[in-house]
Amino acid sequence: MSIEVTINGRTLKGERGQTILQVAEENGIKIPTLCTHHKLIPNGACRVCVVDVGKADRLEAACTTPISKRLVVQTNNERVMESRRVVVQLILDNLAIDPDKLEKDGENILLDLASELGLKVEKGKLLSEPRKRIPEDSRNPIIIREPDKCILCGRCVNACNDFRQYGVLNYEGRGYDTEVTSGFGQELLMSGCASCGECIEVCPTGAFRPLEIEKVQEEIETVIE
Ligand code: SF4
Ligand code: FES
Structure with missing residues (x-):
């Protein structure tokens, strides 16, 4: 009906x-x-x-x-737009790296949102004190994780828990210190990750990305030699 x-x-x-x-x-x-x-x-x-x-x-x-x-x-209306501006500005203010680096497949979801909402983004310069940098996790055989690119949208956590039901990715910390972690703070390799790749597909900023095929080949050749 x-x-x-x-x-x-x-x-x-x-x-x-x-x-x-x-x-x-x-x-x-x-x-x-x-x-x-x-x-x-x-x-x-x-x-x-x-x-x-x-x-x-x-x-x-x-x-x-x-x-x-x-x-x-x-x-x-103005009430709606103001609320969205606050949300997106908070994400921008909490970035650990330049927003220009959050491009995936030729799109930058955060800069597009900021521009739609009329927010001024000073590229090449962070707007406020960034959160602490977190090193890249590249020991998983097919997935590279760059936590500094995370804008805490939650898609990967949703995909890993509700969609795939692996429960590997989760939030840790609160407020300003919230992070997405794997296996409660372990590297992806040790976290029980099944390497399904859903996080790569859903992440809008490239915080999860596939290991380049050339690197995989290089590693296979090293093992064979
Ligand atoms: S999908 Fe990407 S940006 Fe969103 S919470 Fe996960 S890692 Fe962060
Ligand atoms: S709450 Fe609706 S898109 Fe995130």
């Missing part, structure tokens, strides 16, 4: 169980997202997709909020 909702003044139809984000996307209304990925069940972690549904005390995450009868949604 279809449900009628109003998004940005347009009367639209959606199906029971669909989220605000799904109905908006089906109708060409863009809502920015960060923690969602088409393979994963949204968990509302990043708050980039917040929308105004007329509640005085809070905004709702469009990716997890189901549509309901007579729902009225604003996706881009």
